[in-house]
């Protein structure tokens with residue numbers, strides 16, 4: 322496939338979404354937030370009272386997700402769920418159901434379909450390792466757990482959502498462990514992937530570094 326793809330994988334709250342969206346904007350590329358798909362499955366599970374250990378039922382939900390992406394907003398079954406998929410509850414359940422092979426398989430084609438001209442920037446856990454193994458540029462974005470908890474804290478407070486830094490840090494540790502140790506598509510840095518530690522970098526510095534790396538390899 323000659324349509325360029327930049328994959329940005331990394332742990333939860335590493336700033337992948339922010340960076341990927343800005344890079345996509347700069348290049349006028351499409352953008353896919355793959356985590357949102359797992360969160361949408363999680364939200365559907367919560368709304369429909371399906372047993373979250375029933376793999377076939379979850380795969381069914383994943384295959385039949387009725388979702389619409391509208392710039393930066395998201396609709397599920399015609400309902401605006403842009404904010405409701407961002408809760409910690411949804412993130413936690415997303416990372417639990419994301420361990421199931423059938424769910425991941427059900428979302429694979431849907432993710433690949435976002436590869437459209439003139440190009441795609443996507444973020445997640447396995448975008449470079451599994452979904453787009455032939456990506457033009459693969460980035461592994463990280464930051465210390467404390468820094469990530471701080472960033473998430475600021476983000477929530479700015480949105481007027483109550484937050485506790487210790488709870489956030491605990492959630493980050495748990496989610497890191499779950500995402501990194503699962504059998505299928507675990508979060509890991511691939512061999513052909515550039516590591517970018519953003520702990521002491523500004524958003525602008527990270528965006529510029531990704532663009533520099535992209536220009537160097539295309």
Ligand code: C5P
Pocket residue numbers: 333334355356357359360412415416417419444445446447448496500
């Ligand atoms: O990135 P975000 O926090 O929105 O993702 C929610 C959860 O979905 C992650 O903790 C992870 O378990 C799962 N996920 C995944 N593969 C992806 C993207 C997200 O397993 N490509």
